Amino acid sequence: MAGLPFASRGPEATPPPEAPSTTPKDRLHMLKTAAALGRLGTETAFDVLARAGALSASGRDIINLGIGQPDFPTPDHIVEAAVKALRDGHHGYTPAAGIPALRESVAAYLARQYAVEVDPGRILIVPGGKVTMWFAILMFGEPGAEILYPDPGFPIYHSVIAYSGATPVAVPLLEENGFALDPDDVLSRLTERTRLMILNSPANPTGGAVDKAIVDRLVTGLADHPQVAILSDEIYSRMLYDGRRHTSLLTYPELADRLIMLDGWSKTYAMTGWRMGFGVWPDALVGQAERLAINSHSCVNAAAQHAGIAALEGPQDAAAAMVAAFDERRRVIVDGLNRLPGIRCVEPHGAFYAFPNIEGTGRDACAMQDWLLEELGVAAISGTSFGRHGEGYLRFSYANSRENIERALDRIATAL
Ligand code: PLP
Numbered sequence: 458m459a460g461l462p463f464a465s466r467g468p469e470a471t472p473p474p475e476a477p478s479t480t481p482k483d484r485l486h487m488l489k490t491a492a493a494l495g496r497l498g499t500e501t502a503f504d505v506l507a508r509a510g511a512l513s514a515s516g517r518d519i520i521n522l523g524i525g526q527p528d529f530p531t532p533d534h535i536v537e538a539a540v541k542a543l544r545d546g547h548h549g550y551t552p553a554a555g556i557p558a559l560r561e562s563v564a565a566y567l568a569r570q571y572a573v574e575v576d577p578g579r580i581l582i583v584p585g586g587k588v589t590m591w592f593a594i595l596m597f598g599e600p601g602a603e604i605l606y607p608d609p610g611f612p613i614y615h616s617v618i619a620y621s622g623a624t625p626v627a628v629p630l631l632e633e634n635g636f637a638l639d640p641d642d643v644l645s646r647l648t649e650r651t652r653l654m655i656l657n658s659p660a661n662p663t664g665g666a667v668d669k670a671i672v673d674r675l676v677t678g679l680a681d682h683p684q685v686a687i688l689s690d691e692i693y694s695r696m697l698y699d700g701r702r703h704t705s706l707l708t709y710p711e712l713a714d715r716l717i718m719l720d721g722w723s724k725t726y727a728m729t730g731w732r733m734g735f736g737v738w739p740d741a742l743v744g745q746a747e748r749l750a751i752n753s754h755s756c757v758n759a760a761a762q763h764a765g766i767a768a769l770e771g772p773q774d775a776a777a778a779m780v781a782a783f784d785e786r787r788r789v790i791v792d793g794l795n796r797l798p799g800i801r802c803v804e805p806h807g808a809f810y811a812f813p814n815i816e817g818t819g820r821d822a823c824a825m826q827d828w829l830l831e832e833l834g835v836a837a838i839s840g841t842s843f844g845r846h847g848e849g850y851l852r853f854s855y856a857n858s859r860e861n862i863e864r865a866l867d868r869i870a871t872a873l
Contacts, residue, residue, distance in 0.1 A: 498616030501842035505826070509836040520865040522853045523836035525661060525810065527727040529782075531764075532775035535726060538767030542760040551756045554747045555582025555735070559762045563735050566769045570694075571705045581736045581746050582765070584757050586692045586721035589736035590655075591617055592749045593688045593717045596742065597652040598623035605646055605654040607638065608844030609812070611661050611690065615844060623652070629846045632814060635803055636665030640675040644682075653686045656706070659693040662843045662852035663812040664787075664805020666697060669704040676709045686715045692734075693808040695725045695776065698784045701806055707737060714739045724808075725776055726768045731761045783809045786855040786862055793866035794853070798873050809856045812840065816849045818873065825851055833872055835865045 505523040513519045530536075554560065560577040567575050583589055590613060598604055598621025606614040608627035618625040628643050630636045643654070656675075659666040679685060689706040697703055707718050721734030738746050750756070787804075790811050794802040799817030815825055826839035829851075840847030855862055 493620050493622065496619040498612055498619065500612050502838055505830065505836050505838055508830060512834065517834050519834045519836060520857065520861045521836045522855065522857055522862070522865055523838050525854045525856065526729040527724065527779055527856050528858065529727045529779050531727050531731070534771045535728070535764045535768045539760040539764035542763035547759040547763060549759065551759050551762060553750045553756050555580070555757065556762050559766050562766045562769045567707060571708050573707050575707065575737055579738050579740060579743050581738055581743060581750065582757050582762060583734045583736060583750065584732040584754055586719050586723060586734035587613060589717065589719040589734055590614065590688065590690065592746050593653065594618055595621055596745060597686060601650060602652045603648060603650045604652060605643065607655065607657055607660065609662055609840055609847035609850065610657060610843055612843055614655050627844060627846065630663060630665060632803055635806070636660065636663035636812065637667045637671060640671050640678060643675060644678040647682050647685060651682070651685050653688060655688045655690065657690040659696055659807025661693070661808055662810050662838070662840070664808050664810045666701060666807040667704070672704045672706070676712060680711070686717065687712060688717045688719065690719045692719060692721055692724055694720060696780055696783060696809060697807040698787060699806070714741065717742070722765055722768055727779065728768070731764065733757065733761050733765050783855060786859050787811070789859055790853060790855045790862050793863070797870055809854055811853045811855060812850050814849055815851050822848055822851060829869070833868045835868055
């Protein structure tokens with residue numbers, strides 16, 4: 458009988474023992490995944506978005522000031538360009554670095570914005586701004602290396618630095634400086650192990666923005682640290698208020714051989730779901746970045762790339778109208794927050810976030826996030842989601858209607 462399959466044995470045969478039931482967590486322990494996976498962080502805004510969605514689905518009236526995306530539709534002429542591209546048969550792979558017409562269009566855009574000449578060969582089109590960040594950090598991060606990042610800052614910086622095995626070195630951004638970075642403080646944190654420094658202006662989550670004098674000072678100091686590369690996240694470059702102008706790191710020719718500039722379409726053109734971003738890379742790294750693209754996503758969605766050309770080359774009035782609307786809401790939310798007991802909010806200069814100090818309410822940031830969502834139906838993000846220095850703060854996105862912002866402020870005022 459040996460060797461016969463179990464089903465052909467007699468009825469007296471004992472059945473095989475039942476497989477022990479496993480939870481997904483047990484299963485993870487049984488599989489030998491890479492240790493680095495345990496160091497990967499996340500972006501709480503997506504968790505809050507999911508929870509807010511579940512509460513809405515259960516019939517609750519939720520006001521979402523959590524996720525950072527424009528509440529406007531993508532302008533029509535951009536959508537039409539994508540539809541046309543599909544109808545014209547742009548269904549296949551494109552060159553990994555992006556279609557040449559789009560890379561040239563980005564170069565022309567940068568020339569218009571900043572009066573700089575960038576070779577289109579240094580521009581890599583990627584599926585969203587995040588991908589430039591992912592590539593840049595993985596290119597420099599490994600055990601023994603140090604990477605500077607802003608805290609509070611976009612959570613993916615810390616997450617990917619830790620994932621790479623490098624040591625994340627926080628650069629605290631302080632309320633008393635309007636959350637702008639202090640160039641001397643940044644320079645004092647550079648060591649011979651520093652490989653990369655991440656800058657973000659205008660900033661998520663604080664709305665802070667640096668002016669040219671600060672950038673000048675930083676760039677001067679960087680001359681003494683030629684081994685340090687810079688990742689400048691300029692995804693909110695078009696969202697500045699009160700007549701402020703963006704200072705792009707691209708305008709410093711002395712950095713050209715070590716600057717990676719990150720920007721994209723998501724915020725400026727209300728295209729977060731299209732997944733369209735670009736990076737400007739130093740000559741020496743652009744080939745490696747393209748290789749990472751070939752190894753991961755191959756190329757960006759072809760129709761989206763055609764839409765990207767229409768966005769840059771077409772009328773800019775819809776993008777400007779969005780910024781004007783954000784500016785108006787910024788005043789409403791900052792005034793409203795400053796009127797709440799125990800809360801004070803510095804004026805954000807850019808992006809579409811307010812980052813009030815809530816220490817006077819007696820609640821910590823996580824408790825406040827949960828209380829706002831579960832009890833008041835207002836989604837906001839705990840400052841601790843953006844780093845240790847975010848304790849005592851909450852992030853509100855004002856990419857929502859004025860009416861909803863006012864309703865949220867009323868709910869909080871009544872409850873406090
Ligand atoms: N950089 C910052 C500072 C951001 O806030 C975001 C998105 O919220 C990104 C990059 C990523 O943008 P994208 O959606 O284009 O990947």
